[in-house]
Amino acid sequence: MENLSALKPPYNGLNFVPETLPRGFYVDAAHFEAEMRDIWCRNWVYLCRAETLEGPLHFRTFELGTQPILLLRDEQNELRAFYNVCRHRGSVLCSEPSGRLPAKMLLCPYHNWSYALDGRLTKTSSKYPAADFNKSDYPLHGIAITEWRGFVFVHLAGEDAPAFKPEFDLDSVNLDHWPLESLKCAHSSTKILDCNWKIFWENFSECLHCPSAHPELSDLVPIYKRAYQDERDDPQWAEHAQSSDPKYKGGLKPGAVSWSMDGQAHAPQFENLNEAERRAGHNFVIKLPSMMMVGHVDYVRILRMRPLSPTKTELYVEWLFLPSAMAAPEFDITPIVDFVDLVMAQDAALCALNQKGLSASAHESGVLMPEEYVVHDFHNWIRGALK
Ligand code: FES
Ligand SMILES: [Fe+2]
Structure with a gap:
């Protein structure tokens, strides 16, 4: 007899109902100290x-x-x-x-x-x-x-300290084709988030919130409008496997090439990117617990996180470009910075709501939905890191 499960295409979603991390992980001062000791002092x-x-x-x-x-x-x-x-x-x-x-x-x-x-x-x-x-x-x-x-x-x-390894976490790609060594910071900003540092990573790790919270980003990245991050987040993805439509495949909408207010590049595109990297429009690399890099065709964005207290986190953002691009008289990254600021402000508001709700002592823990499989991976990383 045919093995039906072997024919089922791989699908990213969870098929069980995991609990989230308990509420105390987000509000307790003693737990915060334990994370500082076991996570922040034990990782690069x-x-x-x-x-x-x-x-x-x-x-x-x-x-x-x-x-x-x-x-x-x-x-x-x-x-x-x-x-x-x-x-x-x-x-x-x-x-x-x-x-x-x-x-x-x-x-x-x-x-x-x-x-x-x-x-x-x-x-x-x-x-x-x-x-x-x-x-x-x-x-x-x-x-x-x-x-x-x-x-x-x-x-x-x-x-x-163990030797540093350039290994990355969660669903990271790599940025081997970006000239990271040569880039310079053209702009930076510091934001204080009213949330525990883990809430930032959880928010980043799912797109269930994208259609309602990020209308502009969901317009630029059509698959986000479907509340998915990846083609295989859709249980029916195989039905659209032949389609090149970004609403199924991911990547930016037709005509757009980068994350900016108008979807256009605002510096010369990096030379060595391959077709898939260009088509993706954004290439995420995560180094838990402190860093995210996003490779776009014309710039690299860096986020550095720093926990300040159980309920406050500093986010430092850097926008990196080639010095030759920065020297051009027409260099103007306002449309890039404005777009990122807009999306980050939308996320910061949700993160603050999440943190505030977690004050409720009735909420011992929550549950994860199938699409939140990266959040689940993150929670397992946290659980594994704590002694
Ligand atoms: S010399 Fe006294 S504390 Fe440094
Ligand atoms: Fe978001």
Whole structure:
């Protein structure tokens, strides 16, 4: 007898009813601390583009949750990262967000301990340190750092960090054909979202909300109007398998090539993209928990996430272009930035509603629908990461 299930075309949707993460994961301060410890301190996290530290002695400071980070270039232009804390009594070493060190050393502003740029303690201010005080016992606490294609990632475990692997999460593609190393930031913006950081990822991971929340985006990406993200999200997808209509196949509407107010490119298109990458119009790469990259034909958009509290998250967005495009007199990315701002504001409003609703103690957890299979993958990633 014929095996009917073998003939059924693969379909992305879930065929069971998983529970969401429990409410406490979104509101409890103790749980937030557990995620900072088990997730944010145990994964490589994106901080910034390498080009934002222009040369030797340039530094930047960041806070990741409660953890202060100091990033600098040493005399040899090598990137280094430390916890931004002095080994004496724990003062912050650099309080400015960025700048250039006045000398080849770090000087604590409290009692003037000084450190070499490789983190060695070189001098204390005590006139008669105890005989068994050994400066080599007090180097700065190191943070592991790596540069990948122009992006700086850190791992707070320092020497215990696993090697960085350019592996990506959820339904990521890759951006091998984009000249990521050569791009420069033409515009950036910071937004504070009134939600837990996981709510942002959940919102990003499904399109059930797209038809009602994102009319402009759903017009540009016709499959979103059907509340699907991918051709195979539709149980009946095989019936349309021969169609090239973007409402079935995904990709942008006819005549559109990029995410912008008019669907047009506003910089020369990248040369090495293949036909599928151009047709897709957007190519998503996720590095949990901190980063999303989206490759468009004319620019790359980066989102960096930073949890501030159980109910607040900072989103930092960068728009990257080729320097040659930025130098052109006609360079104007207003239609690109406006479109992204519009879609992000729509999502931010929904994320805030989601967070507010989760205050209700009656809501212990929710359920996922078949189309929310990427949300389910994300939840499993969270569950697996927590000790
Ligand atoms: S806390 Fe840094 S020198 Fe005292
Ligand atoms: Fe959305």
